[in-house]
Amino acid sequence: MNTDVVTREKIIINGKSVLKGKIKIGGAKNSALALICAAVMADGEVVLEKVPEINDVMVMLDIISSLGAKVTWQESETIKINPPEKITSHPPYSMVKKLRASNLLLGPMLARYGSAKVALPGGCNIGTRPMDLHFKGLTGLGAQLRLERGCILAEAGRLKGSRIYLDFPSVGATENLMIAACLAEGQTIIENVAKEPEIVDLANFLNCMGAKVRGAGTDVIKIQGVERLSGCSRYCVIPDRIEAGTFMVAAAATGGDITLENVISTHLEPVSAKLREANVEIIEGEDSIRVIADKPLTPIDIKTMPYPGFPTDLQSQMMGMLSTVAGTSIIIENIFENRFQVADELKRMGANIKVEGRLAVIEGVEALQGTQVKATDLRAGAALVVAALMANGRTEIYHPDYIYRGYHDFEDKLRELGADITSV
Ligand code: EPZ
Numbered sequence: 001m002n003t004d005v006v007t008r009e010k011i012i013i014n015g016k017s018v019l020k021g022k023i024k025i026g027g028a029k030n031s032a033l034a035l036i037c038a039a040v041m042a043d044g045e046v047v048l049e050k051v052p053e054i055n056d057v058m059v060m061l062d063i064i065s066s067l068g069a070k071v072t073w074q075e076s077e078t079i080k081i082n083p084p085e086k087i088t089s090h091p092p093y094s095m096v097k098k099l100r101a102s103n104l105l106l107g108p109m110l111a112r113y114g115s116a117k118v119a120l121p122g123g124c125n126i127g128t129r130p131m132d133l134h135f136k137g138l139t140g141l142g143a144q145l146r147l148e149r150g151c152i153l154a155e156a157g158r159l160k161g162s163r164i165y166l167d168f169p170s171v172g173a174t175e176n177l178m179i180a181a182c183l184a185e186g187q188t189i190i191e192n193v194a195k196e197p198e199i200v201d202l203a204n205f206l207n208c209m210g211a212k213v214r215g216a217g218t219d220v221i222k223i224q225g226v227e228r229l230s231g232c233s234r235y236c237v238i239p240d241r242i243e244a245g246t247f248m249v250a251a252a253a254t255g256g257d258i259t260l261e262n263v264i265s266t267h268l269e270p271v272s273a274k275l276r277e278a279n280v281e282i283i284e285g286e287d288s289i290r291v292i293a294d295k296p297l298t299p300i301d302i303k304t305m306p307y308p309g310f311p312t313d314l315q316s317q318m319m320g321m322l323s324t325v326a327g328t329s330i331i332i333e334n335i336f337e338n339r340f341q342v343a344d345e346l347k348r349m350g351a352n353i354k355v356e357g358r359l360a361v362i363e364g365v366e367a368l369q370g371t372q373v374k375a376t377d378l379r380a381g382a383a384l385v386v387a388a389l390m391a392n393g394r395t396e397i398y399h400p401d402y403i404y405r406g407y408h409d410f411e412d413k414l415r416e417l418g419a420d421i422t423s424v
Helices: 029-039 055-066 100-113 132-140 171-181 197-208 241-253 265-277 312-322 342-348 378-390 410-416
Strands: 010-015 020-024 046-049 070-073 079-082 115-119 144-148 151-155 163-165 187-191 212-214 220-224 232-236 257-261 281-284 288-292 301-303 328-332 352-356 359-363 372-374 393-398 421-423
Touching (some): 029 079, 029 241, 100 115, 132 163, 241 265, 241 312, 265 281, 312 359, 312 378, 342 372, 342 378
Parallel strands (some): 020 257
Antiparallel strands (some): 046 079, 144 151, 187 220
């Protein structure tokens, strides 16, 4: 079990490749991170299965360990968590600044321990990442929050259930509030919530610990507060739809034929729909999905939306694929205000992309040329891997640590599918 953080200087890919074969998809990063934070609420032992062994998970486990939780890895992808009765310290800034998702500790720590201190996550490349909806909701539940020297300090007696409307269906705000409301007094109704599969997974996990959460996956979630949450003897994280979608796009981009196992194909509906529009054949199995791209791709228009719309986390990868599709493709990014960073790196490889605010116009070129590029965030890094697989010649991708934050065994899986990829 290798649980230390992976770090490399660069990934080297020799294109062109055609991806063929079969791989297994891991547990969902964006579910596992929320479940680990929610586990802090249990007054017993929690066992989580299919936890992806990625850097963000390692950092989150370090953070809850710094609170006094006992964390042990069982056989691979299974962790045992014993949260502390009470906390003696708050997570150190050096840790929380590495991981925006640490803001998901606000709800559980307030609800369980009555106080929380997390760093206001700095902006990252894809946007300012405000937390106004988290604050609005937690204040609505009776917490007092204030900002002090870049940290959020929160205090609360027993939280009180209330009715909260989210101006935007924020995933993180929905998660923080759903978790906190489980131990609040009375009923909480949260309206205009996020409906991502990770929200449903979190609700199921909370209910496994004895919570009373209803309506996850719809626009309104109702929570009846309880006195305490028990442990949970085993809970399995859902498959990672964004990892799966990344491989689907890579297969389409390289004219390949791959089969992904351990997926929930309904979670991939928006991705499958757009790839079919681009002339890719998608065959959905019970818990597998096959992507066959043996015909020339056609240009498509994409706009990212909250689930069940097209996921923003696959927008950069699609931009990579579309850069050599003859014709004009349009991408509108509705979720984050600055998530087209990868366009500049793709242009270094010969792509023809015009970015104007939330709109990107891609004119397909004959081929991309390998060169040195740099990852600016997790999904931009994945998009550069897609582009490098399609490109002629050698591409070096710097700052690959961004990629290791969210993809486990990414290089091994691509190599298994026929990619010529190494890292140093
Ligand atoms: C989660 O981030 C995911 N991260 C992101 O995945 C994903 O892109 C995002 O949801 C959208 O699906 C995790 O789950 C750990 P949001 P989160 O709150 O919760 C605005 C990846 O690559 N907003 O739904 O931070 C915000 O500015 C990562 O795996 C407010 O205005 O996303 C953004 O424009 C990247 N006020 C929009 O909502 C708030 O209080 C979506 O943010 C909160 C958010």
